[in-house]
Amino acid sequence: MTVRAAEEEADARARACLTAVAPPGDLWLGELLAEYGAARVWAELVAGRPAPSAPHEEGAPNGPEEASRLERRWARWSARAGRVDPDGLLSDSAEAGIRFVAPGDPEWPGRLESLDLPGGRRSHGLWVRGRGDLRHLCLRSVALVGARAATPYGEHVAAELAYGLAERSVVVVSGGAYGIDGAAHRAAQAAGNTVVVLACGLDVDYPRGHAGLFAEVARRGVLVSERPVRSTPRAPDFLIRNRLIAALTPGTVVVEAGRRSGALNTAAHAAELNRALMAVPGPVTSALSVGCHVLLRDWQAMCVTCADDVVAQVVPLGEEGAGPPRLDAALDADTRRVLDSVPRKGAGTATIAARSEGTLEGTMRALGMLAAAGLVERCSTGWRTPR
Structure with missing residues (x-):
């Protein structure tokens, strides 16, 4: 070493x-x-x-x-x-x-660097659970948040948006709560991948009713937290967690929110980070749409009603029909050796480095690129080629 x-x-x-x-x-x-x-x-x-x-x-x-x-x-x-x-x-x-993923690791999302500005609540490191690659999943993503005590209208809109975004290869990021978050995660998981950002240890199912959902997300996507194992959530942790949801993505959509909703806290972080801010209009008679209407009226949030509206705000012009980034067959020699050294059953980074006769640092960098291309994936023993 x-x-x-x-x-x-x-x-x-x-x-x-x-x-x-x-x-x-x-x-x-x-x-x-x-x-x-x-x-x-x-x-x-x-x-x-x-x-x-x-x-x-x-x-x-x-x-x-x-x-x-x-x-x-x-x-x-x-x-x-x-x-x-x-x-x-x-x-x-x-x-x-x-x-554990630290700043500088191949899996570390580059967008989190926006939290490193003076006065920013930078992340000191992330705990990650799941077979997906966090950096890759966040490359083409959007945050979709809203009220826990959502109405049927809100949950329906959240599911429609999330499913449509997943069909367009846009990863949905949310907080794993009941209501809008849960509806978004389930719909996105049905058509693609999703990222769950939690305020507790990743071995703690909170809320308990989403234990099955979290297990399903871990099979293809990832769960993320700044808290270590066995950590139960505390009230301040949810507000601190919200800055990650906003920072990991190029834009945030608020589907349904009351006047004092935690989703507005996520929206505030998105605005501070110069991310695209979007809101879904709702019935003027619904208390759970007041927050969205405030965002539209006072925060200059963009009005969105379908997945295409969201994609227009967060995906660069000319890339609307593109899928996740992939490498072609023209890999450089070192990266090809790393790929050839990854077994189907999986192996640790050090083992792969020894097999490819490369350095540990170079192997980690190559694995990050290969994971972003979908050519390798994480597993319980380290890295493997996709099944």
């Missing part, structure tokens, strides 16, 4: 552990990671040493009160870090079919 590969592995391991001690999207932790790297931050926490001198937290007032607040936050994280077993965390995740 090269020095660089070892450093990347240590960084990813530290980031995985940090998800067990710090809340997702913490601004101060983001500044610490950018300044010192995850491996050093984690080592300081485990050792119980004071926080390294770090940049001022974006948006927070300077002074003794802020310093005291950050010291208390660091002390809480340090106490939790002492109870984390890194090997146990990673092995328990692997046994549950969950992998």
Whole structure:
């Protein structure tokens, strides 16, 4: 293993552990990671040493009160870090079919870089469950969100939109909740793939009634979370999670929402990230369409009523009829050797690298490209050729 590969592995391991001690999207932790790297931050926490001198937290007032607040936050994280077993965390995740994806990995979605801007709640790492490739699935995607207590009208529209988008090779991303989210996931899964972004550990079925849906999604798509295994959702986690739904896609559609709906929080993130913002109009007598009408009237959201309307907003002109990106047979020699080294039953990245006589870093990069082309897929043992 090269020095660089070892450093990347240590960084990813530290980031995985940090998800067990710090809340997702913490601004101060983001500044610490950018300044010192995850491996050093984690080592300081485990050792119980004071926080390294770090940049001022974006948006927070300077002074003794802020310093005291950050010291208390660091002390809480340090106490939790002492109870984390890194090997146990990673092995328990692997046994549950969950992998950790860190920034820079081949599967890391490039659109999440928009969260790295000053003041942005950047993602420190993602837990992923499922056979799909997260980066590939998000290349041509749209977020479809709405009320949990949806009306029959809302669920019907969500299903029609999701099914139509899946037929056009557009992946639907949503939050896995009851109502609009569930209707969208089920319809998209029937015609294509979908991505579920959760606010809990991926071994925790929340809501419980969607356990079957989540298992079905994992067979072809993916489930994503910033929380490690065994983490139950807390109220703030849902709002923090919503920024991921908006950031992973080039556009967000709100199908049905009340005046104070969480879907409007996702819409706000989409607007802040300069993503396309769309809303479906509803009956003027329905309280669950008030939020959509506010978006149309005050937020300049685009009015959409069918899948073609959505595709026109999120798919570049001239690519409307295109399917997911695929590589042709003209692979370069190194990538071809990696592909030829992937067995039908599956093998780990290190095994494939040894068989192809390549470096671990180069093999990971090649596997990411091959996964985006649909020529390999993830499995419980690593990577395999599609059946």
